Amino acid sequence: MGGYNNKLAYVNLTANTVSWRMLTREECRTWIGGSGLGAKLLCEHSSPGIDPLGPDNPLIFTTGPMTGSFIPGAGRHQVVTKSPLTGIYGEADAGGKWGTVLKASGYDGIIILGQTTRPVYLYVHDGIVEIFDASALWGLDIYDTDAALKNLHGPDVTVAAIGPAGEQQVLMATIVTEGRKAHTAGRGGLGAVMGSKGLKAIVVAGDRPVPVHDRQRLERSIEALAATIEKRTAALQEFGTAGGITGFERIGDMPVKNWSQGSWPAVEKISGQTMSATMKTGRSKCQSCPVGCRRTVKNKSRYGSVDGAGPEYETLGMFGGACLIDDLEAITQANELCNRYGIDTISTGAAIAFLMDLYEKGFVDLEKLHGAPIAPGHLPVWGNAEAMLWLIHAIGRREGIGRVLGQGVRRAAEIIGGRAHECAFHVKGLEMPAHDPRAFNSMALGYATSNRGACHLQGGSYFFEKAATMPEIGITKILDRFRTDNQGDIQARLQDIMCLMDSMKLCKFLLYGGVNLTVITEWLNCLTGFDYTVEEMLTIGERIFNLKRLYNIRCGIGRADDTLPRHILEEPRPDGGAAGNLPPLAAMLQEYYQARGWDGDGRPSPDTLARLELCEY
Amino acid sequence: MRIRFASPLAKRLGSGECTIDAPQPITVAEVVAILAGRFSHTEVFRDGTADGFVPYVWMAFKNGRYLLNPDDRLEDTDELEFIPPIMGG
């Protein structure tokens, strides 16, 4: 069987032990890897009632069969756990090459159990997992941790680490790989889980190639699509995700002024095109990717120096649009600080925009919240870049007002009380990313039903309302983003397909390049030697999605949680490209539950569970 | 018919807007063919018409709201706008 090492490592930090077990052919066939395998392992090794920051929460790193192969966009890995930010199923993925090297070390995944009181890091190489003392690393930021571990183990190792925020269990902490390249498993506070375990880093090294079942056929199939991928992703190559920002603003998709304003002409000052003209030094690619959508930048400004990853669309959308900061140098510095502390730029930007909104409306006593007076230059007024940077430090260090903001907008609103909840934009506790569901009706349904809370990538439906097609499920032309019919079935099928992408570990941006379900089924079959059909793939995706839902149901999630902030459902954007539109969530949700085979409270019916062979869960 | 180009597309074309005289109704694909001739000094509309109507070079936008497919029809009173492709995110 190609694509796998057939081996999972287990590290119990309470007992200070390492073991491994075979990954069976049946597990690979049924759950594929990445997200699917991670969800299955999470259910296997924990119960939903556990404390996310306690010893019983497993922290699971998985690769997919495609990780580390020569398939384009396959250099990715997944992290799965119970999220401390949301209290439900949590997962995040990252690109770069850490997953590739983990696989090259001989393992398909690592499951971290227990907790240790003294900080440790893992060194995984040649099929061996070693536990080392990390006391000397504790307190270092992401870049310095990366450098220190390379100093110890050689320049060729690859590092996944937490920064000071993860150590302090800030609930929006990330797990960052490759130091200043900052390939980040960003959402849901997974870095806090790693910090709660006393695990500072996982260093990987290895050179074992990924076995390929039918190399020639796979090479031919990739070659046949190479020119199309190259051509259709040209804009992504040239300007990165940031290059789409003027378009996103124009169609009324950006979260301008904490979701209250319809348009923002200043957007051009922070666009990918401006970045290219002023500070871009190059393009960086994840392992085996021909696209290279990531930017590297160099900038020295009054805010500090940056030499590393440039801000992505989401970062620009949240710090720029949501906080009305039109200074690219300041946002680039904000991105740098988040990367160093190891905090999610989406949730951090959302928390700062939330505070600016509260302050303008008089819903917060800043001094009480901070425990001391706030300097006039740091007052959270719209567009105040200095305040943004100061607040990032406070969140990253878990100090003063940052102690509250770092818990995410849902908890922060509960702590502040009064009308603060009106300014908190999240779904199931996860801050909304920089796409407005009023600009894409399908996004409303996607956010409301995503298993990890508000997420644009778990359904990815807006890809198909901009620039991609998926003929296998009837999407043969670009869909109308304001349509109100046939949303339920399409959303469900796209979520199933995104579960497959997250399980094989194939970058979703390849969908812009003409990759579709037929193509990925062919690639997976060539790689593994399995004989999946497109229909079987859809069923596997559906099974994975439903397993995560079952986990969430046991965490207490139901119909009432499948919703959006009131403002998004009831207040249309006043101007711009999505002016006047409100997504008809209730009707779409009903259609969706039917398409999923769920009952009125969003629970999979007994027939659905039997069909998907999920009765044991 | 009045057609607008959002920045930075406007920079590549050297113009923020133009008008065309065209039979009504007209499809978006037909408008693009006219623009490919009008702006033949750049590849913007030439590439955009190749390989079907996949908006990886630009996206078309009618009356401030809808993204379009090639066979969608436009009336003289419609305002058509082209914006840079929105990818990633």
Ligand code: SF4
């Ligand atoms: S398209 Fe971008 S994010 Fe995706 S694998 Fe390639 S470089 Fe990484």
